[in-house]
Amino acid sequence: MSTGWNESEHEWWRKAVFYHIYPRSFHDSNGDGIGDLQGIIDRLDYLNDGTERSLGVDAIWLTPTYPSPMKDFGYDVSDYCNVHPDFGDLETLDRLIAACHERGIRLLLDYVPNHCSDRHPWFQDALRSRDATHRDWFYWRDPKPDGYLPNNWISVFGGPAWTFHDATGQYYLHSFLPEQPDLNWRNPKVVAAMHDVLRFWLARGVDGFRIDVMGMVLKHPDLRDNPPNPDYEIGMPEYTRLRADNSLNYPDVYSAVAGIRRVLDEYSEAVAVGEVFGPPSILAKYYGTLDSPGLQLNFNFQLIGPDSKPLPWDAERIGEIVRAFDELPAHAQPCYALNNHDRPRIVSRLNSDGFGGERARAACLLLLGLRSTPFIYYGEEIGMVEVSIPEDQLQDPARFHHRGRDPARTPMQWDANPGRGFTSGTPWLPFGPEGINVAAQSEDPGSMLSLYRRAIWTRKAEAALHSGDFRALPSDTGTFVFERRYPAASSVICALNTDLEEREVQLPDGGWSLLLSSHDGAAVQGGASLVLPPLAAAWVRQERQEGRGV
Ligand code: NOJ
Numbered sequence: 001m002s003t004g005w006n007e008s009e010h011e012w013w014r015k016a017v018f019y020h021i022y023p024r025s026f027h028d029s030n031g032d033g034i035g036d037l038q039g040i041i042d043r044l045d046y047l048n049d050g051t052e053r054s055l056g057v058d059a060i061w062l063t064p065t066y067p068s069p070m071k072d073f074g075y076d077v078s079d080y081c082n083v084h085p086d087f088g089d090l091e092t093l094d095r096l097i098a099a100c101h102e103r104g105i106r107l108l109l110d111y112v113p114n115h116c117s118d119r120h121p122w123f124q125d126a127l128r129s130r131d132a133t134h135r136d137w138f139y140w141r142d143p144k145p146d147g148y149l150p151n152n153w154i155s156v157f158g159g160p161a162w163t164f165h166d167a168t169g170q171y172y173l174h175s176f177l178p179e180q181p182d183l184n185w186r187n188p189k190v191v192a193a194m195h196d197v198l199r200f201w202l203a204r205g206v207d208g209f210r211i212d213v214m215g216m217v218l219k220h221p222d223l224r225d226n227p228p229n230p231d232y233e234i235g236m237p238e239y240t241r242l243r244a245d246n247s248l249n250y251p252d253v254y255s256a257v258a259g260i261r262r263v264l265d266e267y268s269e270a271v272a273v274g275e276v277f278g279p280p281s282i283l284a285k286y287y288g289t290l291d292s293p294g295l296q297l298n299f300n301f302q303l304i305g306p307d308s309k310p311l312p313w314d315a316e317r318i319g320e321i322v323r324a325f326d327e328l329p330a331h332a333q334p335c336y337a338l339n340n341h342d343r344p345r346i347v348s349r350l351n352s353d354g355f356g357g358e359r360a361r362a363a364c365l366l367l368l369g370l371r372s373t374p375f376i377y378y379g380e381e382i383g384m385v386e387v388s389i390p391e392d393q394l395q396d397p398a399r400f401h402h403r404g405r406d407p408a409r410t411p412m413q414w415d416a417n418p419g420r421g422f423t424s425g426t427p428w429l430p431f432g433p434e435g436i437n438v439a440a441q442s443e444d445p446g447s448m449l450s451l452y453r454r455a456i457w458t459r460k461a462e463a464a465l466h467s468g469d470f471r472a473l474p475s476d477t478g479t480f481v482f483e484r485r486y487p488a489a490s491s492v493i494c495a496l497n498t499d500l501e502e503r504e505v506q507l508p509d510g511g512w513s514l515l516l517s518s519h520d521g522a523a524v525q526g527g528a529s530l531v532l533p534p535l536a537a538a539w540v541r542q543e544r545q546e547g548r549g550v
Pocket of ligand 1: 072075112176212213275341342
């Protein structure tokens with residue numbers, strides 16, 4: 001499919017490689033064991049100093065840094081227009097924005113529209129009485145006549161999505177923790193206030209937002225019961241017992257999306273990436289149309305897979321996912337990630353036979369080879385693993401995975417010193433294995449870090465990779481092969497072998513040379529076939545030959 005997009009700065013995010021930082025765990029500048037904004041400033045050269053010695057990322061997304069009681073580690077916001085003292089203050093954030101921009105790095109914050117903290121002044125006011133000014137900024141319902149819950153919705157973290165407030169005799173809705181009441185986006189005052197939050201940050205120079213659970217913001221107007229999920233199996237998260245028909249991706253949620261986009265468009269280069277869930281046909285709606293645009297980017301989490309069933313590392317399945325998304329209109333720029341702060345890290349996720357690290361290397365070339373705006377999760381580039389955390393040190397309130405999400409949120413490992421170069425104090429979560437660190441990998445050409453650096457800088461240099469079309473090529477069992485073509489420049493073929501055996505991939509027309517491979521032993525033979533070791537991926541390059549058939 002042709003990309004068909006406008007290559008102006010305005011759409012800078014199409015070519016960009018994003019890096020997702022969990023600020024508590026990136027770098028602690030003041031020794032309190034918690035990462036902070038100054039810590040991120042101190043490490044920006046690692047991310048991009050303009051040379052190939054750095055990672056080379058173009059943009060950063062920070063998970064929430066707002067004041068918060070931290071019941072859900074910042075996704076319970078008590079002030080949308082400030083900074084939590086653990087992370088710094090507004091002045092530090094301003095310095096971070098400036099320091100990023102000096103290096104040509106863009107900065108995205110996390111926008112949490114669906115819910116705030118129960119400590120937010122809006123909810124505190126709503127609790128005062130049924131007539132309080134902010135009462136209808138939230139969803140309040142009487143008990144059913146039998147005294148029971150207003151509907152059957154289940155919180156994503158388990159248990160009912162309703163909590164009873166004795167003093168005013170009504171239930172309020174919370175799609176997550178009781179300490180995270182849902183905001184009522186059917187109230188225009190909520191919409192106006194939340195749009196002003198976007199303007200507050202954009203005016204300070206922030207380049208955009210990742211939007212938390214975008215698809216939950218508008219629910220069925222009558223908050224109807226959700227139907228049972230026929231695919232539910234014992235062992236899956238309680239939340240998935242019901243299909244979320246009336247609480248997620250409800251049809252008019254796209255009007256809220258369009259409203260957010262209009263605010264972004266007040267600032268010419270601002271971008272948003274939605275956290276959205278569903279098949280490509282649903283994701284397409286969040287992109288909107290050329291006449292009524294939605295969010296510029298929306299995550300496609302299918303390469304990670306659902307909580308209950310991580311995607312098996314299978315070329316055929318991966319190919320199906322990528323091809324299905326590629327059917328969407330050209331303006332719907334794909335956006336893939338292999339990891340995030342909610343899911344088990346890839347090296348461990350794909351490690352049932354001990355080869356998770358090998359698969360993660362190949363996954364790097366898949367992620368950065370696809371037509372997509374890729375997101376890299378901090379530590380992914382050094383192969384950080386799920387850390388086994390003693391029960392009494394777990395902090396995450398959500399336990400839909402065994403041991404919750406903490407194992408994927410442990411501090412970045414900069415070196416092998418006792419504080420791992422992360423902190424001079426006691427880290428808020430334990431460290432992973434000391435051998436996995438930036439210092440150990442920096443000068444090692446065979447390391448995961450070197451692979452990520454080379455892949456990112458190669459992608460920057462190759463128009464076919466950052467801007468080319470996508471075309472799936474015939475792929476034998478165990479392989480997924482696709483071509484990225486940029487007219488009048490080069491073509492790059494990306495080939496992935498998910499089998500435990502070597503594979504040979506036939507390349508169209510000849511004249512190909514090896515550009516980058518995840519494993520030693522990958523080789524182009526006679527310019528026309530590519531040998532891929534077990535579990536390897538490679539990029540091969542050909543100067544554009546005009547007139548080659550499609
Ligand atoms: C999705 C976020 O990624 C997750 O960390 C959070 O717990 C929920 N949304 C609720 O905000």
